[in-house]
Amino acid sequence: MKKQLFAVVVGAALAFPLFAQAEGAYIGANVGRSELKLSIDQEGTNKKSNTGYKAYAGYDFTQNFGAEAGYVDFGKVNRTIDGTTLEAKSHAFYAAATGTLPLNEQFSLFAKAGVSQNRTKISISDASGSESKNKTSAIFGIGAAYNISKNLSAVAEYENFGKVASEGGDKLKADLLSIGLRYKF
Template sequence: MKQVVLLAALLAAVPAFAQNMYVTGQVARVEHKLSVDDVSIKDNDTGVTAAFGYKFNPNVAVEAGYLYLGEFSQSADDYTIYAKPKSFYGAVVGTLPVTPAFSLSAKVGVARHRTKVGYIDREWDDADSTKVNKTSALFGIGAAFQVTPTVAVVAEYTRLGKVADDEYGDSVKASLFSAGVRVSF
């Protein structure tokens, strides 16, 4: 009997919990910065973000998401270096309503990156790659415009910092501008 009461209580709580959830999908312009031997190279690519969040109240939420950060690639003569970062993150999001339809937000969290880095040397017919895992802080700011009570258009800037580095001081940094849609339930 206790299990039936517990199950009924859990099922009754699901709709209330679902009212505070949201999903976000965005397209991003990702900026990569590669630093090798005191030389910095920047490159841009297109990325995609997807996130799931839970609002505790209109001002505070927690969010978990996936960031596909495109590919960094630079070539000189017959030599190419590349990096392909992807990240999962968790963050706390603070929201400041400016008007009933427009709000500003900030997020702080932790991201776990997995980056495939490598090179291709066509002159010597040589290539190598490795996967690097790194954890870093995530910071973001954004704005949202509520189109309907459940749909908002969002724009964000997110700074990930170093998504890969090695023992020699070489590193890949990433940041992104993104725009998309947030659907609340």
């Protein structure tokens, strides 16, 4: 995970001069509550709330339409069955189309829909090693933004990433409720 976070930071630093030239471009970071819901066939469901975070960049083509891409870390969820503990850690890279409805100069509502490439690492306590699963899923989100200044906005949003991992009747679902700051160039 440290390598991925390093790659996101380096990529953002390299892209920063390009964004500075592009009016309509923005970057942002959010932190909040992620919820992972692990359903194991014939064993029930386990929900776990974690601190989740995301870093993203986007571009508004018009006042109402744009695109956004980013990285989200959902944290982990544990489940113990008959003395064996299963741990699942999940993160995602996503790309989405965005729609914005300005209510006035300070407030706006927005929605997004797109796809995410999810990676989930599964570890079992009585087995050596771990296994990683990749899954592509649809995402959607809604939120609101408050313009603090011409370039800086506070945002609050909810994003649903659907099933981030599944095998047979077992599945892991994820969502993120977060607040953060967005800087527009």
